[in-house]
Amino acid sequence: MNVDRQRLEQSIEELGRIGQTPRGGLTRLALTDEDKRGRDWMVARMREAGLSVTVDQMGNIFGQRPGTAPLAPVMMGSHVDSVPTGGRYDGQLGVLCGLEVIRTLNDEKLSTRHPVTLAIFTNEEGARFQPAMIASGVMAGKIALEDAYNARDKDGIRLVDELERIGYLGPEPCVPRPFRAYLELHIEQGPFLEEEGLSVGVVEGIVAIAWSRLTIHGVQDHAGPTPMRIRHDALVAAAEVVSGVRRIAREIGGELVTTIGNLVVTPNIVNAIPGRVTLSIDMRDPSDATLDRALARLEPIVREACEREGVRYELENYWRVPYTPFDRGVVDTVERAARAAGARYRRILSGAGHDAQYMAAIGPTGMVFVPSHDGRSHCEEEFTPIDDIEYGARTLLVAALDLAGRA
Ligand code: GLV
Ligand code: MN
Ligand code: MN
Numbered sequence: 094m095n096v097d098r099q100r101l102e103q104s105i106e107e108l109g110r111i112g113q114t115p116r117g118g119l120t121r122l123a124l125t126d127e128d129k130r131g132r133d134w135m136v137a138r139m140r141e142a143g144l145s146v147t148v149d150q151m152g153n154i155f156g157q158r159p160g161t162a163p164l165a166p167v168m169m170g171s172h173v174d175s176v177p178t179g180g181r182y183d184g185q186l187g188v189l190c191g192l193e194v195i196r197t198l199n200d201e202k203l204s205t206r207h208p209v210t211l212a213i214f215t216n217e218e219g220a221r222f223q224p225a226m227i228a229s230g231v232m233a234g235k236i237a238l239e240d241a242y243n244a245r246d247k248d249g250i251r252l253v254d255e256l257e258r259i260g261y262l263g264p265e266p267c268v269p270r271p272f273r274a275y276l277e278l279h280i281e282q283g284p285f286l287e288e289e290g291l292s293v294g295v296v297e298g299i300v301a302i303a304w305s306r307l308t309i310h311g312v313q314d315h316a317g318p319t320p321m322r323i324r325h326d327a328l329v330a331a332a333e334v335v336s337g338v339r340r341i342a343r344e345i346g347g348e349l350v351t352t353i354g355n356l357v358v359t360p361n362i363v364n365a366i367p368g369r370v371t372l373s374i375d376m377r378d379p380s381d382a383t384l385d386r387a388l389a390r391l392e393p394i395v396r397e398a399c400e401r402e403g404v405r406y407e408l409e410n411y412w413r414v415p416y417t418p419f420d421r422g423v424v425d426t427v428e429r430a431a432r433a434a435g436a437r438y439r440r441i442l443s444g445a446g447h448d449a450q451y452m453a454a455i456g457p458t459g460m461v462f463v464p465s466h467d468g469r470s471h472c473e474e475e476f477t478p479i480d481d482i483e484y485g486a487r488t489l490l491v492a493a494l495d496l497a498g499r500a
Contacts, residue, residue: 118473180475
């Protein structure tokens with residue numbers, strides 16, 4: 094028994110056209126019209142595969158293939174939203190490989206004891222609404238439904254209003270639901286598997302993640318007549334914070350990574366001194382203690398930069414996910430599946446956040462990684478060869494079947 098490589102390639106191609114960029118990437122931000130079209134396409138494929146589809150209060154989509162016994166399902170899933178000018182593999186591949194597993198079970202007329210469910214989570218990326226993984230976070234009870242509903246995009250539009258607008262504000266409660274196991278296939282988004290010539294990563298866990306938001310209040314003024322000695326430039330302070338945050342990673346070292354990826358400058362014109370800057374800070378490390386040390390260094394850097402420029406600031410550490418080890422039994426199952434699938438594999442840790450991180454708080458969870466070409470992702474160049482995808486999908490199939498049990 095094997096997955097249908099051509100069918101899988103075809104669906105990657107078809108879903109990849111929805112929100113495709115001219116350079117072959119993907120812009121399908123959460124709860125936009127493109128996201129709705131991607132969701133609609135998936136729901137149609139799920140119904141064709143005989144799944145009964147439900148939608149919960151956070152717009153998470155579940156398609157269930159019944160089992161022969163009244164047991165909790167084996168869930169597979171990921172997300173179909175993307176970052177702006179992202180790639181067509183991040184999230185998409187997990188959902189499509191899950192669909193391919195179900196199509197293969199159908200082709201083989203194979204019944205399982207546990208039901209098998211395909212899940213699509215809302216706003217995994219955190220690109221439009223913060224934080225990332227917001228819908229699995231609500232499901233796991235880690236984020237309040239009301240807070241998630243009130244999350245606003247950069248134009249002030251609320252998440253709940255967009256859910257309603259695109260027709261995905263479902264009736265099912267978004268609460269922890271029992272599952273036998275949750276399995277997520279995903280691209281690695283780093284360089285290791287490709288460098289080592291491997292097709293599959295057996296994911297052991299996900300690093301701890303901290304997101305902060307800094308607002309710097311300077312004094313907006315004219316770029317010409319205002320002498321340098323009386324300026325209070327929010328962007329000059331922000332620039333010091335940018336290099337200071339890079340310094341945190343350099344000094345603490347190890348596997349700590351720090352990123353400032355979003356900077357909003359006001360009024361952002363040529364001839365005005367920036368009056369306000371809002372910026373994001375993303376820090377990650379496998380160790381929660383190390384991440385605590387990094388966070389403790391942030392405030393002094395911000396304070397000193399702002400004092401030097403004579404500006405005020407507000408710093409908010411608003412999102413934290415602890416280091417999340419996956420269930421040992423599920424990890425072992427994935428490893429056995431990778432071996433049975435004939436894949437060259439190794440165990441690996443994820444540096445990216447995934448819905449699996451929150452799902453691990455509810456029940457036994459594991460992940461399957463496939464390589465990312467040149468380690469690139471969250472960019473249009475994102476690419477995974479179909480040979481590796483096939484090994485990954487086969488690993489997912491064997492693991493899901495093992496956990497769901499042949500009837
Ligand atoms: C999700 O893509 C994240 O790791 O930020
Ligand atoms: Mn993803
Ligand atoms: Mn992503």
